[in-house]
Amino acid sequence: MQTALRRAIMLILSGDRELIDILLVTGRMSISSSLLALLLGVPLGILLGAGRFRGRNALIVLNRTLMGIPPVVCGLLFYMLFSGVGPFRHMKLLFTVRIMVLAQVVLITPIVIGNMENYISEVADPIRETTAGLGVGWPHALLLLVRESLYTICSTYLLAFSRSIAEVGAVSMVGGAIAWKTNVMTTAIMQYTNRGDFTLGVALGLILMTLSLVVNSMVTLLQRRISR
Amino acid sequence: MKSKACSKTYQGRCVLDVGEMTWQPGRIYVLIGANGSGKSTFAKILAGVLTSDQKTPVLPREVSVGYLPQRPYAFRMSLEKNLSIAAKDPARAEELIGALLLTEIRDKGGKSLSGGETARMALARVLMRPFDLLILDEPSAAMDMESTKRAEEVIRSYRDRTGAAVLLVTHSIGQARRLGDEVLFFREGHLRERGDCAVHLAEPETAELRAFLDFYG
Numbered sequence: 001m002q003t004a005l006r007r008a009i010m011l012i013l014s015g016d017r018e019l020i021d022i023l024l025v026t027g028r029m030s031i032s033s034s035l036l037a038l039l040l041g042v043p044l045g046i047l048l049g050a051g052r053f054r055g056r057n058a059l060i061v062l063n064r065t066l067m068g069i070p071p072v073v074c075g076l077l078f079y080m081l082f083s084g085v086g087p088f089r090h091m092k093l094l095f096t097v098r099i100m101v102l103a104q105v106v107l108i109t110p111i112v113i114g115n116m117e118n119y120i121s122e123v124a125d126p127i128r129e130t131t132a133g134l135g136v137g138w139p140h141a142l143l144l145l146v147r148e149s150l151y152t153i154c155s156t157y158l159l160a161f162s163r164s165i166a167e168v169g170a171v172s173m174v175g176g177a178i179a180w181k182t183n184v185m186t187t188a189i190m191q192y193t194n195r196g197d198f199t200l201g202v203a204l205g206l207i208l209m210t211l212s213l214v215v216n217s218m219v220t221l222l223q224r225r226i227s228r
Numbered sequence: 229m230k231s232k233a234c235s236k237t238y239q240g241r242c243v244l245d246v247g248e249m250t251w252q253p254g255r256i257y258v259l260i261g262a263n264g265s266g267k268s269t270f271a272k273i274l275a276g277v278l279t280s281d282q283k284t285p286v287l288p289r290e291v292s293v294g295y296l297p298q299r300p301y302a303f304r305m306s307l308e309k310n311l312s313i314a315a316k317d318p319a320r321a322e323e324l325i326g327a328l329l330l331t332e333i334r335d336k337g338g339k340s341l342s343g344g345e346t347a348r349m350a351l352a353r354v355l356m357r358p359f360d361l362l363i364l365d366e367p368s369a370a371m372d373m374e375s376t377k378r379a380e381e382v383i384r385s386y387r388d389r390t391g392a393a394v395l396l397v398t399h400s401i402g403q404a405r406r407l408g409d410e411v412l413f414f415r416e417g418h419l420r421e422r423g424d425c426a427v428h429l430a431e432p433e434t435a436e437l438r439a440f441l442d443f444y445g
Binding site: 123126127128129130131132133134135136144147148151226 | 272275276277292293294295296297299300301303304305313314350353354356357359363
């Protein structure tokens with residue numbers, strides 16, 4: 001274990017090309033999918049949390065169900081849709097980073113929606129009453145609601161990014177974990193561990209933890225600034 | 229100005245049923261009654277934040293209404309910015325910050341205000357701009373004696389300055405006596421008694437108000 005750890009640190013410090021490629025693919029996939037999920041999920045979460053329309057409760061239940069969708073089921077669905085016998089085969093997306101991003105967006109967006117809806121439903125009515133009582137028009141009230149949600153948007157992004165970077169089931173199915181193309185940290189750790197090559201696995205594990213720490217710290221700092 | 233008759237029913241139970249009412253500019257109306265008597269429901273309907281069974285606004289559109297809810301919301305921003313939500317008037321903000329003893333907490337974020345501080349900030353915020361009708365739902369419930377005294381002074385001076393009609397929902401009979409020109413007594417969703425504060429709080433017409441005053445007053 002100690003040897004593997006020492007060799008892993010040496011590998012990181014030496015700037016191994018394969019390691020760098022895995023990191024770049026992981027970064028591209030995680031950042032794109034978490035940002036896209038945030039862009040889609042935040043407005044929908046606000047709508048579900050603050051809106052008063054028929055079918056709202058049914059949509060909340062549906063979203064909560066989607067939050068628990070197993071990644072492999074999502075991967076399987078995308079595989080069937082985009083493989084050689086699927087209806088979208090002509091798009092030639094299978095085993096690309098783009099389909100990995102798409103699968104991740106489908107997995108993460110309900111989590112973003114749920115997290116936002118949970119917060120917004122608590123503050124929407126007091127904010128609505130307060131702003132109406134001050135004679136503030138709805139566009140300004142909506143802006144205040146969004147501004148008030150910035151803290152939660154930050155923590156929701158953190159959740160989305162963590163989920164994306166740590167996910168393995170869906171991305172291995174639709175991405176195929178192809179070296180120099182679609183291999184991300186989680187799929188690479190699995191591959192190298194299965195081969196008995198613990199060095200790269202440990203190195204990737206260390207980087208994964210460090211990245212998670214860095215992103216967490218950055219978002220926490222941002223949240224502190226917002227709450228001031 | 230006149231407000232239309234309105235009612236409110238929750239799950240088949242009528243919690244409010246009041247007739248048309250007249251509101252004179254420059255007068256302070258105090259609304260008293262036990263918990264569940266329909267005071268806050270009426271205040272919300274009048275303010276337009278709750279829809280009545282009739283589904284139409286009870287006040288004409290041209291009447292501007294300010295409303296301070298029972299549990300006001302403090303935004304995650306400084307006290308000064310909270311005040312500027314209603315109107316950007318630094319001189320007025322300074323005046324209210326001083327009058328409501330908010331000077332020491334002016335830089336505090338909304339989320340770090342105590343209950344009493346939030347109540348004072350929220351009162352200052354709704355007093356930032358002139359309204360034709362100002363509705364205050366228990367504005368001093370979370371305040372101590374000194375703050376309540378200050379709050380009553382600023383409410384009175386707001387009325388004098390703007391000529392607004394003020395509807396004050398309160399549980400404090402002492403406050404009703406100090407501030408009110410006219411009293412409205414609600415019981416089980418109905419207006420049971422209305423009239424000059426000094427007269428009706430000293431000599432109630434109905435046995436219900438007398439019993440209420442015997443207990444609280």
